[in-house]
Amino acid sequence: MRTRTQVGIVGAGPAGLLLAQLLHRQGIDTVVLERQDEAYVRARVRAGVLEPGTVRALKAVGAGDRMLREGLVHGGFELRFGGRGHRIAMDELTGESITVYGQQEVVADLIDARRAAGETVEFEATVTEVTGTDTATPVIHYRRGGETGEAAEIHELHCDFVAGCDGFHGVCRPPQSRSYERDYPFAWLGILAAVPPSSDELIYARHDRGFAMHSMRSPSVSRFYLQVAPDTDLAEWPDERIWKELRIRLSTDDGWQLTEGEVTEKSVTGMRSFVSDTMRHGRLLLAGDAAHIVPPTGAKGLNLAVSDAQLLGESLISWYADGDEGPLAAYSDTCLRRVWRAQDFSSWMTGLLHRREGAEFEQRAQLAQLAYICRSTAASTMLAENYVGATGM
Template structure:
């Protein structure tokens, strides 16, 4: 098979890039290791910045998002006693949407056959070859194959996540990995109960962090931070609901509706950036190049901004012979990545208790939250970053 761009990974980043390129007449194919059912079973975040929504609008795939998504004009920080509302609409004249990443993926997935975007699922043993040159190719196998299949292309877009093969195809001496692994994970519960607040609550309590969020008016997603040594089996539903009620504070606790878990899991947290995000004919997008802790709701939105830059660069290359756009992709993407990493890292530091932190660090968190509560300037900075910096 021959194509212009081979996209590795059929999650939201890969599918979004595929749709954008296909709409511009750039030939592409998407390779996904898993089945469609497995891709849709992954539980992910659901706060969307304007960049993500605008790309769905551009593709004409925003109808369900607008019908079922929840526009949020603000969110809350809690210090165990009070809610500090960050009024994004008033402070920066903008808002975010709450719409599950799984739903974005489903919208992109469902539209692929009718629009002619080729997505190959269950592509096993994906390997990237000759990425340093101008004629890279990808090999893979489908279930039952005895021999490799091959895709020849001009560019490869690695949208295959942190553990995928794309970043590993770059020589160790050709890039730098920056990483911070956090000493806790997020224990999450998904339940078919109404949320305790119509907006998100990020809470800093003496017992630890908590988050109250939602997927819809009838489905809630809650988190608490736990040591990495904890196991899900140690946390019954009742124990988790009790802990949430304590950490979120009395105002939120009074409105919590309890229910059985649909899904419960512990996710480790890390900050990670690989630079550069381009090597030869290989471009990295999304989690293949960077990971943010979910505190700032930046993961999917950073992937979307990468895809925006990548689709523009590749379209200009194939339609106008513009080499500079591809050459400049990494610097342009990384400028936004690092700013988003900074915000997610700083919010994580503010809202979590770190094992090595003592009484002084806790006092600094309390002082910072009190400053934010009484400073419009501080709230504006947070709102500006939360709704998403310009692309």
């Protein structure tokens, strides 16, 4: 059991694992603590759209081989409305493409890369608090091996820095910190289906009945989303109803066909925006969902977490190399510039494609804006640049 490390990392998601790998490759000692067990972490399904910068980051730390073999490279995506599809050619407009590869696969690759480097992740380690963040030796307090109850032993991990990568509900985010938030009046009903994709690229569909999305995870597994109310009960959505609604919302005048099959997973996810006022609290530095959450429409959550980890890794490497405080001092402001750009884009994309009850004026304005995007090279380029993350943030 370790009691001292240079950087203690709370959370074995993409941000925490990538940060650990970046620091390890520079000889900086880390300990990664994760509340869940390994099977859960490897199985939890999240986003699946990787920006080019995320692809490069995974390759750089030796965790990109399987992604390069199995990831689905897309040079464009489709906006579908009014019974027609309109392709946004990201590769032609920006020179970049995205890669469709599930977040759980990214996490699995990073865990395997850490093990291959002779390092481990301490799973089932429940962090109870982080203290001393305003000193040179912060301490992570945690229980090991799923221990619970008042009698469970509390262990201490002493660090130079603590990286809080444990998500919105984790213990690292100081409860008194200021934040900016927005709730949206709809949610996504998402399913995984054991069926080949019905399209070569992602489809974002705006329909009078609500938004729908066709995505994929592999040549044999598809991912779909439907706009629903935030208080939706999954029991009211049997498979037959889901497939019927997807057929309606994704339909086109030319008779496009949806491939249907076995639904293997089903969930409802609310949509919200959240940004912490600062991502640094003394020797505690936040990354990923611990500091910000974006609506999933713009596919930015995972990519922001990776960007945070890269910047935090570079800042800590500079500090350990020559005591340079500059990058660490600028960490929060630098990250938040990109975060707010992503928030603006994700909120705009959400408003562009989702239906609001009774908002007839807005619905007609949506259609006008979608039509403009599809006929204007400048507007299409703006959308493509933001989608691939090529906005100079």
